[in-house]
Amino acid sequence: MAAAFAAIGGKWKLTLLYWLAHGECHFAGLRRRGTPIASKVLVEQLRELEADGLVERVVTGPVPARVIYRLTPYGTTLLPVVEEVRVWGEAHLRRTRSGAAPDSAMSCTDAVV
Amino acid sequence: MAAAFAAIGGKWKLTLLYWLAHGECHFAGLRRRGTPIASKVLVEQLRELEADGLVERVVTGPVPARVIYRLTPYGTTLLPVVEEVRVWGEAHLRRTRSGAAPDSAMSCTDAVV
Known part of the structure; x- marks a missing residue:
């Protein structure tokens, strides 16, 4: 079971799954959001999620290629987990810094704190 | 919201929360279970969970002290998340290596794969 937990337990994996x-x-959109995440770490986490079949990397055009990341159909089976974490996360934020606004609608270009 | 995800998104945090x-x-029991986890990493992850008020470290006797770790009442608010991950994890294990038995009852002394 530890292997299954490890599949989504990387330091930023839940965050990436939440964003996606x-x-x-x-990539640039993820990079912009994840201000505290080093590019190298972001790439590693995305590769591990890809290797586990949860996220896919899609090249959308010719060179210089625009690459997008998205959840695979299998990755979407994690949405109940992500939702449960989001609900807990909102309560956690209220507890740790009362008054923090919960995230509302997001797009790829949003900056997320 | 990323901060809330980070609180439980360390590489082994979900696993530790699941065990606890x-x-x-x-500590020795957690160490024994987490065969692939280096002691140093285990200590770091436990300290971060402690710092976030999710796990507490309790000294139960005189020197040499027996130290136990347990979920705080606040840590138990994560149980729905852990349960959702467990449900997904069992399906994930069936997908990645069909035939793997799901974890059943566990005690502190069990070895967990």
Whole structure:
């Protein structure tokens, strides 16, 4: 069971799954959101999610190629987990810094704190 | 919201929360279970969970002290998340290596794969 937990337990994996649950996103968009995440770490986490079949990397055009990341159909089976974490996360934020606004609608270009 | 996801998104945090959801456990017990986890990493992950108020470290006797770890009452608010991950994890294990038996009852001394 530890292997299954490890599949989504990387430091930023739940965050990435949460972002991608809002829609496909290109690398720069993920990079912009994840201010505290080093590019190298972001790439590693995305590759591990890809290797586990949860996220797919899609090249959308000729060079210089625009690459987007999106949840695979299998990745969408994690949406109940992501939703449960989101509900808990909102309560956690209220507890740790009361007054923090919960995230509302997001797009790929949004900056997320 | 990323901060809330980070609180439980460390590489082994969900695994530790899952183990501790079965009951308090001493360090050696967690160490034994988490064969692939280096002691240093295990200590770091436990300290971060402690810092977030999710896990507590309890010294139960005189020197040499037996130290146990357990979920705090606040940590137990994560049980719905852990359960959702467990349900997904069982399906994930069936997908990745069909025939793997799901975890059943566990105690602190069990070895968990």
